[in-house]
Amino acid sequence: MEKKEKLDNLRHSSAHLLAAAVLELYPEALPAIGPSVENGFYYDFDQLKISAEDLPRIEGKMQEIAKTWNSFEKLEVTADQAKSDFVSNPYKQELIEELEKEGKSITLYKSGNFTDLCRGGHTPHPKNDLKYFKLLKIAGAYWRGNEKNKMLTRIYGTAFPTKKELEDYLHLLEEADKRDHRKLGRDLDLFTFSELVGAGFPLYTPRGGIIRRELNNFIEDLQSRVGYQQVWTPQVAKAELFKVSGHYDKYKNDMFNVVSHYSEEEFFLKPMNCPQHTQIYAAKQRSYRDLPLRLTDFAMLYRDEKPGELNGLARVRSFSQDDCHIFCTEEQVDNEIDTALQMIKKVMATFGFSYRYRLSTRDREHPEKYLGQPEVWDKVEKWAEKIMQRNKIDFFIAEGEAAFYAPKMDLMATDALGREWQLSTVQIDFVMPERFGLNYTDRDGSLKIPVMIHRAILGSSERFLMILLEHFAGAFPVWLSPVQAVILPIADRHLNYALKLNENLLKNSIRSEIDERAETLSAKIRDAQLQKVPYMLVVGDEEEKSERVAVRSRDRGDLGKMPLQKFLEEIKMEIGDKKLRSA
């Protein structure tokens, strides 16, 4: 048996144990479902009113019950029998009816005094195996994941085969906390939020602003090298624009309304750039010779997310996207996307990110959620799949994750807590160009509709910064560091020399500062280390006399004394190469 399957069985068995304990302590509770998940398991209950303080009690009960469980006994039953067994539980009733309709066999699993509707997958010796588990948190969750259904009480827990693995995992969670971008953002003075400005509106401090600009410059530089052209479009647009694109119908309630006092017209803050870019395309008659036309924008976008969905920099209400729209012929699509995928690969390698791709396809059971012809969707979904295969990209398919106008090739990155977030995206869109009536004159004089490729590399600067911060735990590579070198004079008499050095560094475009505080050298070093400054230049009598600097690296410690010129050469090289870690 695979290790992963064994762990899943252990965790799923723990979910049974959790349900058994809950029912003993709270007989009125109605168990719904209890699967194993990525890092543990959960069980959903209706009619269960508890708080986090009750978890230890439930955990204690689980320990007690586990000792009495010798095995999981499989019972095959008829639907009617199962229904009468769970007569007072509407959730199990619903599941049984569904199994019955699909003609699947109905199995119950009995352990001790507890029997649950279950398709199986348990640990063979519960008495011995169910020892190292922990209940972690309580959450609300809609029955079957549907917002219109009742919200149940979900208890999350985790379980491992050994005590050590459980302890290691709990330790990992604690460590992840230290990498939290919200904490690092404050400690390193990169961004902040204000209740006066509003929830989900991040404010960048000077240091955060530097990182933002470096990221943008990096992307813009790459883009201009492959013929992308930067454009600029307004923050506000008429409702009409979004009606034509289809965004109005779909996202009206998620857009910020803007009021004009002189017009009856409805206006919105722009939540995306695509519709505006179509209007730049449409501004003049295009020829096949103009294609591909690649328009990029780094504009701020605004989306009125629901309050409960906001999350640090990961989910905000104002953000900027490195958005690009390529208008091209159908024959040019492959080439354009290959280029885009290569750029993405290069950018991710620059940061040393690990990631996986998601092919987001449409939900076939709800065609009404999408615009465009089903045949076109079939064609584009297959096309996207082929492109990823050709580019040797591993991907998983996520049905129902497509945009309403096109399937998406999405790059997913993981935060410190293991949650996945979408960064880059590439989409082949046949819907927008048609809705906006875009065309070009082909070689033979006929009018044709261009294909529109949507593409972002960072995704949003905000979310990207979050992943960056957590990935590097705040210790950015030198080219991204807000302060690249800090000069540490040992005593006041070295201040003049420090000033001279600083001037020289700044002149060479190195972001440097002097720590002039009346603190000991040790204290200054400690603070510089905590601020994750890549280089510390210690200057005292010896350095001043020999016109050198004593270089200390954040990562490698004392590098010895050297002339400033030598340090400049090395740090410039490190910056120029965008080195991940100084060698």
Added chain:
RNA sequence: GCCGAUGUGGCUCAAUGGUAGAGCGACUCUUUCGUAAAGAGUAGGUUGUGAGUUCGAUUCUCACCAUCGGCUCCA
């Protein structure tokens, strides 16, 4: 938006139905120091906001705001 939790000076946290304390940080002074925290002093809080209960609320209740963990959503 839904379920649950949290909100005390810039940060981390303490305390209490009788109007709040510490450490770090900030500031001032002293120290002028050689690779992860020198010493002393000073300032800083209408306890998220508003209302209610009470002789009295930061503590209890309610509403709102914000944050956190989930769910839903994510162009």
